[in-house]
Amino acid sequence: MADATLAKSFLNAGEDYDRFRPGFPEEAADAVVPTPVATALDLGAGTGKFTERLIGRASHVVAVEPSQQMLAVLRAKLPDVEAHIGTAESIPASDQSVDVVTVAQAFHWFDREPACAEIRRVLVPGGTLGLLWNRADPQCSWDRACSRIAHPWLSDEMPVSNAAQDELRGFTMATHREVPWQERITRADYVARWLTVSSFMAASDAERERMVGEVERILDTDPATAGRDELDLPQITDLYVYRAD
Numbered sequence: 095m096a097d098a099t100l101a102k103s104f105l106n107a108g109e110d111y112d113r114f115r116p117g118f119p120e121e122a123a124d125a126v127v128p129t130p131v132a133t134a135l136d137l138g139a140g141t142g143k144f145t146e147r148l149i150g151r152a153s154h155v156v157a158v159e160p161s162q163q164m165l166a167v168l169r170a171k172l173p174d175v176e177a178h179i180g181t182a183e184s185i186p187a188s189d190q191s192v193d194v195v196t197v198a199q200a201f202h203w204f205d206r207e208p209a210c211a212e213i214r215r216v217l218v219p220g221g222t223l224g225l226l227w228n229r230a231d232p233q234c235s236w237d238r239a240c241s242r243i244a245h246p247w248l249s250d251e252m253p254v255s256n257a258a259q260d261e262l263r264g265f266t267m268a269t270h271r272e273v274p275w276q277e278r279i280t281r282a283d284y285v286a287r288w289l290t291v292s293s294f295m296a297a298s299d300a301e302r303e304r305m306v307g308e309v310e311r312i313l314d315t316d317p318a319t320a321g322r323d324e325l326d327l328p329q330i331t332d333l334y335v336y337r338a339d
């Protein structure tokens with residue numbers, strides 16, 4: 095199971111998370127939901143950064159998220175989405191009622207066995223499970239160095255999305271793709287983004303200050319970022335598409 099302290103760090107996140115975190119490319123949503131479906135459910139939906147990509151791809155979009163603060167932002171932003179407080183281990187949806195379940199940047203927080211059983215329960219037979227993660231592009235030395243401050247236990251060879259590569263009980267993997275994309279971000283927003291990452295949020299004030307200082311030092315010294323107010327940030331969205339057996 096994921097570290098409970100880190101997972102709970104999102105309980106008090108919300109507006110900053112929505113403002114500073116990256117979204118997801120259309121191409122990733124196209125790969126998970128290539129043709130329109132009746133019902134799609136975004137699990138661990140946060141403030142709706144991937145949920146909004148489901149609008150137009152499903153007639154009925156449902157968001158499930160344990161944090162009141164995150165869900166309040168989602169409800170204000172996406173009033174047509176049916177939003178529920180809930181968890182992956184106890185999904186507030188009836189049996190075989192959903193065509194597609196998506197999980198963006200959240201599957202590694204779930205208690206995998208009960209979560210997979212719940213996802214399998216709410217999906218129609220043959221339904222789709224899409225798991226997505228944004229991660230640093232390994233070619234981008236400064237972003238990779240900053241990622242190591244947040245996730246010192248991860249190596250380039252083993253990003254967090256590797257959580258998905260095991261077999262999932264009740265599912266067969268249909269696709270694994272890496273979608274490269276790029277965004278332009280101000281240096282100030284890039285630094286603020288790190289403050290919405292669980293390990294920064296869960297750190298003591300002194301430790302957080304040290305971590306932010308490290309990020310600033312990297313940006314001051316890397317030739318691609320030194321002296322720049324705006325940064326071109328390449329990213330990769332890893333996506334895994336499974337079918338319910």
Ligand SMILES: C[S@@+](CC[C@H](N)C(=O)[O-])C[C@H]1O[C@@H](n2cnc3c(N)ncnc32)[C@H](O)[C@@H]1O
Pocket residue numbers: 101104105115137138139140141142143144158159160161164180181182183197198199200203204205
């Ligand atoms: C990194 S955020 C991702 C939010 C959103 N999907 C996105 O891509 O911006 C992880 C989310 O997973 C949620 N979460 C943590 N544990 C969960 C669980 N057991 N079931 C459902 N969601 C959970 C957190 O509250 C948080 O909103």
